[in-house]
Amino acid sequence: xxxxxxxxxxxxxxxxxxxxxxxxxxxxxxxxxxxxxxxxxxxxxxxxxxxxxxxxxxxxxxxxxxxxxxxxxxxxxxxxxxxxxxxxxxxxxxxxxxxxxxxxxxxxxxxxxxxxxxxxxxxxxxxxxxxxxxxxxxxxxxxxxxxxxxxxxxxxxxxxxxxxxxxxxxxxxxxxxxxxxxxxxxxxxxxxxxxxxxxxxxxxxxxxxxxxxxxxxxxxxxxxxxxxxxxxxxxxxxxxxxxxxxxxxxxxxxxxxxxxxxxxxxxxxxxxxxxxxxxxxxxxxxxxxxxxxxxxxxxxxxxxxxxxxxxxxxxxxxxxxxxxxxxxxxxxxxxxxxxxxxxxxxxxxxxxxxxxxxxxxxxxx
Amino acid sequence: xxxxxxxxxxxxxxxxxxxxxxxxxxxxxxxxxxxxxxxxxxxxxxxxxxxxxxxxxxxxxxxxxxxxxxxxxxxxxxxxxxxxxxxxxxxxxxxxxxxxxxxxxxxxxxxxxxxxxxxxxxxxxxxxxxxxxxxxxxxxxxxxxxxxxxxxxxxxxxxxxxxxxxxxxxxxxxxxxxxxxxxxxxxxxxxxxxxxxxxxxxxxxxxxxxxxxxxxxxxxxxxxxxxxxxxxxxxxxxxxxxxxxxxxxxxxxxxxxxxxxxxxxxxxxxxxxxxxxxxxxxxxxxxx
Numbered sequence: 001x002x003x004x005x006x007x008x009x010x011x012x013x014x015x016x017x018x019x020x021x022x023x024x025x026x027x028x029x030x031x032x033x034x035x036x037x038x039x040x041x042x043x044x045x046x047x048x049x050x051x052x053x054x055x056x057x058x059x060x061x062x063x064x065x066x067x068x069x070x071x072x073x074x075x076x077x078x079x080x081x082x083x084x085x086x087x088x089x090x091x092x093x094x095x096x097x098x099x100x101x102x103x104x105x106x107x108x109x110x111x112x113x114x115x116x117x118x119x120x121x122x123x124x125x126x127x128x129x130x131x132x133x134x135x136x137x138x139x140x141x142x143x144x145x146x147x148x149x150x151x152x153x154x155x156x157x158x159x160x161x162x163x164x165x166x167x168x169x170x171x172x173x174x175x176x177x178x179x180x181x182x183x184x185x186x187x188x189x190x191x192x193x194x195x196x197x198x199x200x201x202x203x204x205x206x207x208x209x210x211x212x213x214x215x216x217x218x219x220x221x222x223x224x225x226x227x228x229x230x231x232x233x234x235x236x237x238x239x240x241x242x243x244x245x246x247x248x249x250x251x252x253x254x255x256x257x258x259x260x261x262x263x264x265x266x267x268x269x270x271x272x273x274x275x276x277x278x279x280x281x282x283x284x285x286x287x288x289x290x291x292x293x294x295x296x297x298x299x300x301x302x303x304x305x306x307x308x309x310x311x312x313x314x315x316x317x318x319x320x321x322x323x324x325x326x327x328x329x330x331x332x333x334x335x336x337x338x339x340x341x342x343x344x345x346x347x348x349x350x351x352x353x354x355x356x357x358x359x360x361x362x363x364x365x
Numbered sequence: 366x367x368x369x370x371x372x373x374x375x376x377x378x379x380x381x382x383x384x385x386x387x388x389x390x391x392x393x394x395x396x397x398x399x400x401x402x403x404x405x406x407x408x409x410x411x412x413x414x415x416x417x418x419x420x421x422x423x424x425x426x427x428x429x430x431x432x433x434x435x436x437x438x439x440x441x442x443x444x445x446x447x448x449x450x451x452x453x454x455x456x457x458x459x460x461x462x463x464x465x466x467x468x469x470x471x472x473x474x475x476x477x478x479x480x481x482x483x484x485x486x487x488x489x490x491x492x493x494x495x496x497x498x499x500x501x502x503x504x505x506x507x508x509x510x511x512x513x514x515x516x517x518x519x520x521x522x523x524x525x526x527x528x529x530x531x532x533x534x535x536x537x538x539x540x541x542x543x544x545x546x547x548x549x550x551x552x553x554x555x556x557x558x559x560x561x562x563x564x565x566x567x568x569x570x571x572x573x574x575x576x577x578x579x580x581x582x583x584x585x586x587x588x589x590x591x592x593x594x595x596x597x598x599x600x601x602x603x604x605x606x607x608x609x610x611x612x613x614x615x616x617x618x619x620x621x622x623x624x625x626x627x628x629x630x631x632x633x634x635x636x637x638x639x640x641x642x643x644x645x646x647x648x649x650x651x652x653x
Contacts, residue, residue, distance in 0.1 A: 012653075048447040052652040070449040084444035086372070088379050100368040101448040145444070 001026055002047065002153060002183070007056035009042050009207075016042040017053070018207035026152070029179035031198030032187035033304060039207035040187040041081050044157050047185075048078040060153060074103065077151040081158055083142025087131040091122055091141055094130060095148065104149045112149050119174065120144035136167045143171070147178065154178055156186040160193060172197050191304045203304060228269045228276065228295050234288035239265040242282050246275050264291065271295075369450070369458030373432075374465055382431075383466050386424050390470040393420045398477050408486050410478045411495035411619040418535065418612060421506055426527035428466060429510025430520045432459050433647070437518040446651070452644050456511075460640060463507045471500045491622040498618040498625070501632040505611060506531055508639035515646045537610045541603055548598035552591045555602060559583040569645065611635065 002024040009017040017039045024030055032040045045051040047058050049065045049072065058065040063072035086094055095113045104112055117123055120140040125133055130141060139159065146154055159175065160168045175197050178184050188194050194201055195215045202212040211218055232239050236256040243252045251270040256263060276293060283290050377383035397413035436442040445455050478492040510527040517523050533540075544554060560580060567576035591598055607613075614628030 045443075048443075050443050050446050050651065054652075070451070073447060073449040076447065078443070078447045080440060080443045080447075082440045084439070084441040086376070086441055087439070088376055089372075097368065097372050098444065098448075101444070101450060103449050 001059075001061060002185075003057075003059040004043075004047065005057045005059075007043065007046060007058065008054045009039070009046060009051065010054040015207050017046070020056075020204075020207065020209055022202060022209055022212065024153075024183060024185060026183050027179075027181075028199040029175065029184045029186070029197055031194030031201045032185065032204055033189070033191060033194045033201055034187075034204035035189055038189075038204045040189075040204055041157055042207075043204070044078070044155050044185070044187060045080070048076055048080075048155055049073050050078075050080070075152050077146035077148065077154045079142045079146040079154075079156045079159060081161075083138050083145070085130045085138055085141060088129070090127055090129055091133070092117070092126045094141065095144060098145045099148050102149050102151075108149075115150075116144040116147045119147060119177070121170070136163050139163060139167075139171070143174070150182070153183045153185070156184065158187055158189075160188070160190075168193075226271050226295050228267075228271050228279075228293065230267050230269070230279070230293040231291040232265050232267070232283055232288045233262060233291060234265060234286075235263055236265045238286065239267060239283075239288060242286055242288070243267055243269060243279070245282065246278060247271075366450070366454040366458045366461075369445070369455055370462050370465075373459050373462035377462065377466050382427065386428050386466060387470045387473075390417070390420060390424055391473055393417065394470070394474055394477075402477070402481055408481060409488055409619075409622075410481055410492040411622075413477070414474065414492075414495055414499050415616065415619045417499070418502075418615070421503060422528060422531050422535065425467075425503065425506040425510050425531060426524040428463055429507055429514050429527055430524040431514070432463065432511045433515040433643070434518050434520050434523045438520070446647075452647055456640055456643050456647070460508065460511055460643075463511065464504055467503050467507060468500070471496065471503070474499075488622070491618075494622075494624050495615070495618040498615045498629065498632075501629055501636075502611065502615045505632050505635045505639070506534075508636045508643075509534075512639045512643045512646065515643045534611045538607065538613060541606045541610070544603050544606065546600050546603055548591070548595045548601075551598040551600070551602035552587060555598075555605075556584060556587055559587065569649070 004020060004022050004024075007017050007020040008015065020039070020043060032043070034040050042051065046053045047060075047065065049069055052066065058072075060072040060075045063075070065072045086097070089097065092113070095116060096109065099109045099113055117126055120143050122137070122140055122144055125137055125141075130138065133141065139162070143156070143159060146156065156175070160171050163171065172193070175184055175186065179197070179199070186194075186198070198215070200212065200214055201218055203210050203218075236254045240252060240254045243254075247269060253268045255266045257266060258264070276295070280290060280293075374383075394413065394417055397416040398410070401407045401413045401416070402410060433442070436445065446452075474496060475493070478487050478489050478496075481487040481492075482489065506527075509530055510523070513526045513530060514523040517526070545551065560583075563576050563580045563583065566579065567573065570576070611632075614625055614631060617623060617625050617628065
């Protein structure tokens with residue numbers, strides 16, 4: 001079990017981690033999710049004992065990472081953002097060195113190096129200099145290093161960054177495999193990755209924990225009830241007044257659009273209960289035919305974007321309001337035929353968006 | 366510690382740097398040895414050895430520059446500092462590996478007095494005493510270089526910084542000669558040194574109150590001592606600073622053929638000091 005209590009890291013006036021507290025239970029895969037610069041790496045570096053915190057405490061299985069450092073570090077395997085590889089060593093030499101550093105007893109050393117090599121599928125490159133390995137292999141060597149000796153806690157900082165799609169899937173499978181016996185904490189700024197492998201998600205933004213829970217829980221808690229989008233023929237005022245017969249005026253938003261001289265109204269309704277049938281009859285009575293009706297639920301992705309884009313917004317109320325506003329806009333885009341929404345942040349990093357799509361493919365299959 | 370020691374040593378000899386340094390030192394010692402002893406006929410090997418001090422200025426920075434800078438640059442220090450190894454273990458492992466590299470040419474030098482003896486009269490005791498002092502002086506230089514390497518992540522900065530520091534140590538006795546010898550001049554000099562020490566203390570502890578108190582106490586002490594016994598301050602600054610001239614100890618071995626045990630202890634304590642400073646600078650980096 002890992003307990004992080006009131007962690008603060010102050011980089012000369014800039015708070016990278018801002019009073020962060022959480023507990024990590026054994027035997028689960030945890031995902032730290034947050035945009036770049038949210039404080040994920042700093043938090044992980046502190047948990048692994050590389051950096052000292054300005055304030056607060058980290059307990060690894062009851063050992064303080066600073067005061068009882070050796071015992072605490074024995075419980076952790078850590079893969080930093082950039083794998084800490086000595087490029088002048090071969091894969092096997094490096095893993096042997098890391099095993100000795102981790103004080104794995106001599107008798108078990110060979111076996112644990114072999115186990116790590118086979119788990120990370122490195123047997124092809126065991127005799128090659130790390131200098132000559134591709135990025136994907138280097139990442140796997142780093143991962144093998146973190147698994148050496150099978151520590152109870154494995155911390156992986158962005159384990160799939162820079163890998164090709166096939167490697168990403170391989171590494172994800174490996175992480176799932178690890179999660180059966182170990183506590184795994186991984187960080188990512190890609191939501192699909194976290195929701196694909198993690199049992200629990202912690203969303204970090206601006207150095208704070210803005211939300212945490214299982215993926216399903218987060219989705220349910222943060223997005224409220226379902227949302228109905230419909231397109232009816234007729235004037236917006238009338239369409240609105242009919243909808244308001246069933247809902248508060250705050251739950252109804254309306255836009256109008258003209259197609260071939262005919263006026264249509266697009267409505268977005270936040271539902272408490274399913275009123276689709278009642279709406280159908282009401283609009284039929286008013287002689288306003290419904291052209292389309294679509295019920296949706298906000299995805300985790302949208303929760304994540306809203307939570308992290310607003311940065312310092314921590315009060316849940318504020319956040320929920322924000323999500324609703326955002327969702328209105330996004331759904332509109334989707335219905336206008338833009339296809340799956342790719343966020344601005346993802347659009348900037350083409351590779352990441354590709355990974356997203358790839359993962360969707362994977363899930364569909 | 367032994368894990369790190371073995372890895373470092375292996376990496377010195379995988380990357381040629383180890384061979385390069387050994388070849389460099391042996392080559393230049395060969396030239397001095399030939400010029401002074403074989404060709405010149407001077408029976409003291411220590412004379413040739415004293416010429417090597419300048420060569421150390423070049424060899425030691427190259428040996429030490431990568432010790433911590435490279436780790437930091439390649440982020441491999443993350444592996445070391447998240448492993449269940451103490452910082453002392455890391456520092457000792459690295460330090461001993463560099464000392465081992467330096468010990469190899471020094472061991473080769475040990476043959477030279479025997480060559481002299483085979484061809485005439487040799488002063489073995491004096492020569493081997495000098496060799497010991499030479500070796501320990503090298504160890505001090507390595508400790509200084511390692512400390513500077515721990516301060517920066519640029520290899521060039523580490524090498525140039527170490528070179529500058531070692532040059533300063535070498536020129537120290539001549540530089541001290543320019544300092545004021547009067548009582549008042551000494552007072553000011555001591556005050557400046559004390560203030561610098563307090564500043565360093567402040568940077569390490571970040572405790573303004575303690576630093577201010579120390580500064581005030583030191584200033585008052587110095588002024589009171591000065592008022593109480595002005596004569597005590599005559600030449601005092603120069604004498605005090607001459608005492609820390611690192612290279613002088615080795616020079617005494619060479620020129621006076623005396624076995625200066627105090628000087629060797631001085632070297633050992635300097636090594637301890639710089640190893641401690643290295644640990645401090647590594648530790649500090651985690652907190653800043």
